[in-house]
Amino acid sequence: MNTPYGELLVALRPELCLVVGALVALAVDLPKSSRSPTQRLQISSTIGAIAIIAALVCGLDAGLPGQLFSGVFNLDMLAQASRAGVLGLALLTLGITAGTSRLRHPAEFVAIILFATAGFTLMAVAQQLLLAFLALELASLSLYVLAGFDKTRPESAEAALKYFLFGGVSAAFMLFGFSLIYGITGSIELPEIAHRLAMTDTSPLLMVALVMVLVAFGFKAAAAPFHLWAPDVYEGAPAPASALIASASKLAGFTLFLRLLWPGLGAVSGNLTGTAGWLPVVALIAVASMLLSNLAALAQSNVRRLLAYSAIAHAGALLLGVIAAGTSGPSPVFYYAATYGLATVGAFGVIAVIERTGPCHSLSDLAGLRTRSPLLTGCLFVFILSLAGIPPLAGFVGKFVVFSAALKLGGLAGWMALLAIFLSAIALYYYLLILKQALVVPAAAPTSAPLRVPPVAAFALLITAGLIVLLGLWPSLLLGLF
Amino acid sequence: MNLLPWTIYVSFAGAFLALLAGTRSASAARWVALATAVAGTLLTLLAAQSFTPGPAMQTLVDVPWIGELGVRYHLAVDGISLTLLVLTGLAATAGILFSWNIEERTGEFFSLYLALIGGVYGVFMSVDAFVLFVFYEIAIVPKYFLIAIWGSTNREYGAMKLVLYSFAGSALVLAGLLWAYAAGGAHGFGLDELTIAATHISHPSQIAIFALVFLGFAVLAGMFPFHTWAPTGHVAAPTAASMLLAGVVMKLGAYGCLRVALPMFPGAFAACQPIIAWLAIAGIIYAGFIALVQEDFKFVIGYSSVSHMGFVLLGIAAATPLALAGAVLQMFSHGVIAGLLFAVVGRMVYERTHTRQLAALTAMPLHRLLPFAAVVFVLAGLASLGLPGFSGFPAELSILIGTWQAKPLWALVAAVGIVVAGAFTLRAIQVAFFGSTGARASSVDAHAHPLPPITLAEKSGALLLLAATLFVGLKPDVLLNWIVPALQSPAFQAVIKGGTP
Numbered sequence: 017m018n019t020p021y022g023e024l025l026v027a028l029r030p031e032l033c034l035v036v037g038a039l040v041a042l043a044v045d046l047p048k049s050s051r052s053p054t055q056r057l058q059i060s061s062t063i064g065a066i067a068i069i070a071a072l073v074c075g076l077d078a079g080l081p082g083q084l085f086s087g088v089f090n091l092d093m094l095a096q097a098s099r100a101g102v103l104g105l106a107l108l109t110l111g112i113t114a115g116t117s118r119l120r121h122p123a124e125f126v127a128i129i130l131f132a133t134a135g136f137t138l139m140a141v142a143q144q145l146l147l148a149f150l151a152l153e154l155a156s157l158s159l160y161v162l163a164g165f166d167k168t169r170p171e172s173a174e175a176a177l178k179y180f181l182f183g184g185v186s187a188a189f190m191l192f193g194f195s196l197i198y199g200i201t202g203s204i205e206l207p208e209i210a211h212r213l214a215m216t217d218t219s220p221l222l223m224v225a226l227v228m229v230l231v232a233f234g235f236k237a238a239a240a241p242f243h244l245w246a247p248d249v250y251e252g253a254p255a256p257a258s259a260l261i262a263s264a265s266k267l268a269g270f271t272l273f274l275r276l277l278w279p280g281l282g283a284v285s286g287n288l289t290g291t292a293g294w295l296p297v298v299a300l301i302a303v304a305s306m307l308l309s310n311l312a313a314l315a316q317s318n319v320r321r322l323l324a325y326s327a328i329a330h331a332g333a334l335l336l337g338v339i340a341a342g343t344s345g346p347s348p349v350f351y352y353a354a355t356y357g358l359a360t361v362g363a364f365g366v367i368a369v370i371e372r373t374g375p376c377h378s379l380s381d382l383a384g385l386r387t388r389s390p391l392l393t394g395c396l397f398v399f400i401l402s403l404a405g406i407p408p409l410a411g412f413v414g415k416f417v418v419f420s421a422a423l424k425l426g427g428l429a430g431w432m433a434l435l436a437i438f439l440s441a442i443a444l445y446y447y448l449l450i451l452k453q454a455l456v457v458p459a460a461a462p463t464s465a466p467l468r469v470p471p472v473a474a475f476a477l478l479i480t481a482g483l484i485v486l487l488g489l490w491p492s493l494l495l496g497l498f
Numbered sequence: 499m500n501l502l503p504w505t506i507y508v509s510f511a512g513a514f515l516a517l518l519a520g521t522r523s524a525s526a527a528r529w530v531a532l533a534t535a536v537a538g539t540l541l542t543l544l545a546a547q548s549f550t551p552g553p554a555m556q557t558l559v560d561v562p563w564i565g566e567l568g569v570r571y572h573l574a575v576d577g578i579s580l581t582l583l584v585l586t587g588l589a590a591t592a593g594i595l596f597s598w599n600i601e602e603r604t605g606e607f608f609s610l611y612l613a614l615i616g617g618v619y620g621v622f623m624s625v626d627a628f629v630l631f632v633f634y635e636i637a638i639v640p641k642y643f644l645i646a647i648w649g650s651t652n653r654e655y656g657a658m659k660l661v662l663y664s665f666a667g668s669a670l671v672l673a674g675l676l677w678a679y680a681a682g683g684a685h686g687f688g689l690d691e692l693t694i695a696a697t698h699i700s701h702p703s704q705i706a707i708f709a710l711v712f713l714g715f716a717v718l719a720g721m722f723p724f725h726t727w728a729p730t731g732h733v734a735a736p737t738a739a740s741m742l743l744a745g746v747v748m749k750l751g752a753y754g755c756l757r758v759a760l761p762m763f764p765g766a767f768a769a770c771q772p773i774i775a776w777l778a779i780a781g782i783i784y785a786g787f788i789a790l791v792q793e794d795f796k797f798v799i800g801y802s803s804v805s806h807m808g809f810v811l812l813g814i815a816a817a818t819p820l821a822l823a824g825a826v827l828q829m830f831s832h833g834v835i836a837g838l839l840f841a842v843v844g845r846m847v848y849e850r851t852h853t854r855q856l857a858a859l860t861a862m863p864l865h866r867l868l869p870f871a872a873v874v875f876v877l878a879g880l881a882s883l884g885l886p887g888f889s890g891f892p893a894e895l896s897i898l899i900g901t902w903q904a905k906p907l908w909a910l911v912a913a914v915g916i917v918v919a920g921a922f923t924l925r926a927i928q929v930a931f932f933g934s935t936g937a938r939a940s941s942v943d944a945h946a947h948p949l950p951p952i953t954l955a956e957k958s959g960a961l962l963l964l965a966a967t968l969f970v971g972l973k974p975d976v977l978l979n980w981i982v983p984a985l986q987s988p989a990f991q992a993v994i995k996g997g998t999p
Contacts (some may be wrong), residue, residue, distance in 0.1 A: 306777065347566070376609040386674065403638065406635055406636075406639055407631070407635050408632055408636070411566075412632075412635070416565075416567075416628075416672075416676075417567065419672075419676055420676050420679060420680060422568070423676050423677055423679070423680035423681075424680040426681070429591040430677070430680065433673075433676070433679070434673045436537060437669050437672055437673040437676070438666075438669055438670075438673065440669055441662065441666040441669040442664050444661070444662065444665045445658070446656065448642060448661065451643075452646060454653070455643060455647065456646045456647050456654070491563055491564050491566070492564055492566060493562065493568075493597070496565065496566060
């Protein structure tokens, strides 16, 4: 077999850039030196940013080669777009990190962000079960480390441990599911699997495999009832790590999920009227996520936990988009995931800046933010309202395209979309609670000092807010890609 | 005419400028806001000057926006929208004059205020459901902050309740519109296109979708029993926000019912007509009786708004040409009069006496301390209870006659509401301004601490609104000549023909 390694090298230039960047960042930081941690952070995040920008340029430059390396990679439009999206979100996360981090090992932090990003980009292009699993684990292992990176706080260690245990179990589930699929179809490549599945009848064994895979993805995507790790991790992890877990990881995960379910397992989707397959299970998980998270979020007094429950709610809406993707194509899910990612990166960015000088746990820690920093308040206003789905921000268009795709599908998916629309009215309540603290309530005495926003972080936040407004006003920029 | 879309852009630009100006000085922000509102009003009046009434919507802008969804940025006006645009301009200008005394975070106040106004202008011009919805939501969010930051009694509760009701209503609307879009197989969100798509939907689904959309809009119009947000919200809101809420925002709901819900589903509307009419009548009478026993002056006005908006909904429910025209006229009339009443109660009286309890006000000889406020309130009150010569009279009369043509019983029961309105308005005038006889003793005391005089800004705001209600009261033809031809459009004819029981 003539393996086209040269072709592969060209197509995977973005991943190469990321890995080389990570290694260079580590190497530069390696020798003992008299530099202060801030300088070290600046140097390594500059290297990281250069690596990500190089990866972005290479990725956009590559064209659309389609299937590569005998079908292991599929560089179609979805892969390209989601690779660019993941890189962009990682770059914004890096911007926030550079502005705010007080960690003792900045170079490692940046390097691990780059490794995680390489995992995300591979998830975006994978079309083979083995590569998909490896990419997912590369990303996940990096994220476990990032979650536990703040060694000064026990919560961070707790977050990492919980995330690792849940993630490890879900990896086992996924691998078990994958191996069953391989056993049934005799292939690990998605087109081949789809081909075989279309010819065989559904067997109980296949159902076990599907449930295994869905459970694993439920864990990774933090969908109910597999969401229990999310609030603790979002709460304990350093803010930039939470931002990456909530944004880029979601986008890459849903891209992989879409590719696995529709082109790969589309033949055994079943339908929502009760025929066995994965659609009813995904529908169940979606409804559970939307209901549970929106109700649980009402009782939260911690900003990060609130954002975690909001993430679960959005995961439910995204799963609804996955259900509809069979007829509507991937564009609604992609748009939703990308714009949701922007808004969460921004929200965690604001938290990261506040945490430079004081805690930002409870909602009341945001009190009086508008007098402390009008810039942060303005950005937070955009991010939270986008999460709530208020036009003309991108979050609204995301909801609109996903729900209209689901309603077009009709039947149970339509009812789920109506449920999701009604729940968005409940969601506005807890989002307004955040904005109420920031804009209405005056600052309490110990935390009333003005906040200095580091220029890099300010730049990253402004870019994020600008993108949310821009994509809200011109959604065709993303929707038109597919 | 083609300058009308600039009302939206000018308002949003003004909102931005007011925010910037507010960081330098409060008075700069005020003048920016006033200039913006006046510019908006002038643009609407200029358009009214060159407006030729007709049944068709006259397109102002029509460009593709989101090709993938078939959304077009399509703005158009007919006589009905123009009436409400003029109202928006007047109410916005008056509201700014009455909030001249906002000292705290002035720039932000006017910025949110103008953003709300921009959204309202946008709703009244949109003929694409997506665009309409976007503007509708832009008008909702600023309300929360206007009330929660600058409000009074129980403001955070009132603000949250109001916004959640509005947003829940808009969620119903969104659900209904998306359902119609998907089920009807439409390729875009133009109202005409959705109307055609809606004919492909089965009758039971049509009724369900109509119920969603109508209910969603009617919540914002204060329809019984979903009106409870209105009094609490109005009472908690700062004066200018109450003026806008009662004056134009509640009209957004009624306008949505009239422009979107009815023409899209004339058949379903015909089936639901009696329910809507009885809910409207219940609102008129129930809110009237509640207003009669309120101890807080602002609650009286708050419930009176719900009662008067009941007439608008009744006119819509009756759906005869006269009733519909009356409903639009009543929207204009109530917008102006409610603005005046809230201005007197919230700004002229409360900011000086620092009480809104009728029991406390009755002890002050307000007619002597604040003669201007008393005169304005008496005139506005008379206009509100439908005295000939003021705009309330032709409006409520057309609604009642139009309703009589559809169903005499409705008109008879609703007429009780007029009597109740007379009772609570006269009671408020009597108790608040002309005190009890025991007041004579305390008047000496009051003269020792004279209340601050009525400012020029307040006077001009009050005169502006009084002039508007008198003008429309004396020459309702001016507005009716715009409104009646608009009802000749095929969309409204379907409603009127299908709607007569």
